[in-house]
Amino acid sequence: MTNTAAEKVHVHAPSGFPGVELMRARYVTQRFSRHFHEEYAIGVIERGAMRFRYLGNDMTAAAGQVNIVVPGEPHDGHAAADHGWTYRMFYLAPAVLEAALQEVAPQAHQVHFAVGVIADSELAARVLRAHCCFADPGASTLARQTLLLDMLTHWISRHGDRRSSLPATHSEAGAADAAREIISERHAEDLRLEEIATYAGMSPFHLVRVFKARFGLTPHAFLVHVRIHRARALLRTHMRLADIAAAVGFSDQSHLTRHFRRQYGVTPGAYRNFIQNSARPHA
Template sequence: MAAGMRQGGEEARLLVRPEAPGVELLRASFRTQRFDRHFHEEYALGVVERGALRFRYLGRTMTAAAGQVNLVVPGEPHDGHAALPEGWTYRMFYLAPQVVDAACAELAPRRAAPHFAAGVLDDPTLAARVRQAHLLWELPGASSLARQTALLGAVTWWIARHAERPAVLPRLGNERGAAARTRALLQERYAEDLSLDVLAGHAGLSPYHLVRVFKACYGLAPHAYLVQVRLARARTLLTGPDRLADIAAAVGFADQSHFTRLFKRRHGLTPGACRNFLQNRETGKG
C-alpha cells in the first residue's frame, strides 16, 4: 500500500507492506519543507542521498549530509528543514519498537531496548545497508526473504555498533545441520515466497543467527542462495517450450522483468538469448 504527493518541485512517497507490520518507508525530496517540532512513536532510521537535512534533536542542532545516516528514537522531539538551497533527498524507515526489540534480541536476549545518543552517524557501511534494504522493500519483485534479511542486517549493524551499550554478536558454533536443513528446504520449496521466520523455525535458530551460519557454511545468505536455485531451475526450463513469463512464475519470481534482470546479472545474457543458445546447441545449429 502506497501514498504519494508531488508539488512545487517536492515529492514524497510513503509505503507499507501488509505482510510486514511495524515497518513503514518514506522516500522524499524536499527543498522548502519545514517540519514542525514533533516526535515519533517509532524509531526512524534513514540515509540522505543528496543535499543535507538540518534538525534540532537532543538539545543540539545536527546536520545530516549526503551519505550519512539520520535517526531519531521514539518520543524524542525534533524538527527538520533543508541545510542547503537545493534541499535534501532521503530514504527513511519507521520501525515499530517491537521490530527493533526483535533485532536487539538477536544480539543479547535479555538486553533492554536500545537507545542512541547521536542523531547523525557517519558510517558508510550502515548507510549502504539502510539504502539497499530500502531499495529492496520498494522493489515490487523482491522476495520477503530478501527484504527481511536486508532490514535485519541493517538494524543489527546499527544496534551493535552505535547503541549506547554496544552489543557483541554471538559466536558461530557448529550449526552445520541447521544450515543443511535450510538449504534442503530452499531447494525443495524454491518457488514459494518463504519468509526468514519460516526458515529460522525450520532450522531451530533465530533469524539473524541463521543468516550468519548459512553464509559461513555456503558463502551466500539464504535469499541469495534461493535466487541461484531459482535461476538454475529456470535455465533448465529454457530448453522447453514454456513462455518466459510462465517460467518466471514457475520458479518463484514475481514477474518476468525481475527474472530477466537477475538472470542477466548471473549469466550475462537475457533469458531469451540464453534460450536461443541452448536450443540451437541441442539442434546443432550453434
C-alpha cells in the first residue's frame, strides 16, 4: 500500500501466533501523533533515521539501531532527515514477553525497558532475522518460534530491567486510573470532562493535570487512542468502516480514517486488507 510516491507500508499478522504483528514501512512525510501502544514495539531502522519524543526526551533512531516502545508510554514520530526512514517493527502483546521472561528470570513478575533506542548489533541482527522469517510465507512454524524466542531472550537478558513487584500507587494516581477506566469502558459515548472528574473524585482542571502527568496524554487524547484501538480490533471482522466508526464513538468514517492514519500510518481500509491477506493460507 502506498501513501505517497515515496511512502510504503506493509502490515502482517501471522496466523498461529496470537499477539504478534509485523510492519515494514518507509516514511518520508508521515508524522505520527502522540499516542501509545497496548503492545511492546521493537524494530530495526534499515535506512535513514527517525526522531521521536519518548520518556521525556527527544531521541533519534538511526540505521542499524533498535527502536523500542513499551506499552502505555506515549510517543510520536517523524523523519530525522529529508529522505525519511525505513524500518521493520514487531508489535508484541505483553503475554508474548511474559512467556519469554519465565525462561530468562522465572522469579520476575514483569520486565521494563528504560530506553527507546539501543545500539546493539547482535540484537538488531536477531530482530531482522526473526522479522524476515515471519514475513516469509514458506517459513516453518518451528523456525518462527525459534527465532522469536532467540530475539526475546537476548532482548530481555541484555536490556531488560526485571522487577518483582509493581510500584505503589498514590491517591492522585488512583484518581487518574479511575478516569482511565471510565474512558475505556464508555469510549463510544460523548463523555463530558465534568462527569469523568466527578467519577475520579477531583476537579476537571486537577484531573487533566494529574491524568497527563501519569499517562502522558490528556483525557481526550486517551479517548481517541482507545477508540482507535477498538477500531483496529473490529477491522478483523466484516463490519463496514462506517459502522466501525459509529461503534467506537467517531462521528463519521472520515474522523476514523484521519485519526487511524495519524496513529498507524495507514488508512483503516488498507490495514484491513493487510490483515485479511496475511490470514489467507499460501499455496
